[in-house]
Amino acid sequence: MERFDQINKDNLPTHVAIIMDGNGRWAKNKGKNRIFGHKNGVQSVREVTEAAAKLGIQYLTLYAFSTENWNRPRDEINALMSLLVSSLSSETKTLMKNNIRLMAIGDIESLPSNVYAKLNAVIKKTSENNGMNLILALSYSSRWEIVNAAKKLVADVKKGKVSADEINDDLFATYLNTSEIPDPDILIRTSGEFRISNFLLWQIAYSELYFTKTLWPDFRENEFYNTILDYQNRERRFGKTSEQVKS
Numbered sequence: 001m002e003r004f005d006q007i008n009k010d011n012l013p014t015h016v017a018i019i020m021d022g023n024g025r026w027a028k029n030k031g032k033n034r035i036f037g038h039k040n041g042v043q044s045v046r047e048v049t050e051a052a053a054k055l056g057i058q059y060l061t062l063y064a065f066s067t068e069n070w071n072r073p074r075d076e077i078n079a080l081m082s083l084l085v086s087s088l089s090s091e092t093k094t095l096m097k098n099n100i101r102l103m104a105i106g107d108i109e110s111l112p113s114n115v116y117a118k119l120n121a122v123i124k125k126t127s128e129n130n131g132m133n134l135i136l137a138l139s140y141s142s143r144w145e146i147v148n149a150a151k152k153l154v155a156d157v158k159k160g161k162v163s164a165d166e167i168n169d170d171l172f173a174t175y176l177n178t179s180e181i182p183d184p185d186i187l188i189r190t191s192g193e194f195r196i197s198n199f200l201l202w203q204i205a206y207s208e209l210y211f212t213k214t215l216w217p218d219f220r221e222n223e224f225y226n227t228i229l230d231y232q233n234r235e236r237r238f239g240k241t242s243e244q245v246k247s
């Protein structure tokens, strides 16, 4: 039986988040420069996005560029930004064909103006699509997001729109970039690193974590399905006992 058919379509994660890591090492292993790795990573983005949409996943978040990534060499940043623009252009038809809506989280106003404009154009063009939501985390860092949320909340308290007593988890979450998006059910990180790198710290409180040694450009459709199968064998207890969950 094909891996796709083995997946129980009634027990899919609603939201899959991925830290796409390992492009540089993938290229180095082949004696190529890092940019070659990023270019090949785009093919994995396409395959995984189409696989997720085909399965019926509702939200797929991809960590594409972190706030900390601004500290990389200028050449690499420029190459990543041009790759983003060219991929957004070439993938728009794939998004439309698969009924996918593009969204973005992060400090997207800090992106170069051509990237920002292209991103907004594709977000607008796909805004009526009602299949999967594809969320790109760009110039994103979770601490930035949380601090920003705190600032906006304080401003609303000062204006009298919110009273301090009303503040709870749910209210706070409405101030995050992800206010419209449920928490990830599973977080995947490729490339064998066991860290979170400032990604969705608030939102992954109860996510299942999945780490694989596979480098991002090698992470394709079948491995994505394997990950979903692994997820379906987990027992999510949310603090309860196994017996409580089963009954």
Ligand code: IPE
Pocket (backbone or CB within 6 Å): 020, 021, 022, 023, 024, 025, 026, 064, 065, 066, 069, 080, 191, 216
């Ligand atoms: C992930 O691959 C892509 C981005 C962070 C933009 P890396 O570029 O981090 O690849 P490694 O970790 O150096 O192999």
Ligand code: IPE
Pocket (backbone or CB within 6 Å): 019, 020, 021, 022, 063, 064, 065, 066, 068, 069, 195, 197
């Ligand atoms: C995390 O990867 C960010 C993205 C995948 C966009 P990094 O390669 O930048 O992470 P660290 O710095 O090695 O933890």
Ligand code: MG
Pocket (backbone or CB within 6 Å): 021, 022, 023
């Ligand atoms: Mg890396």
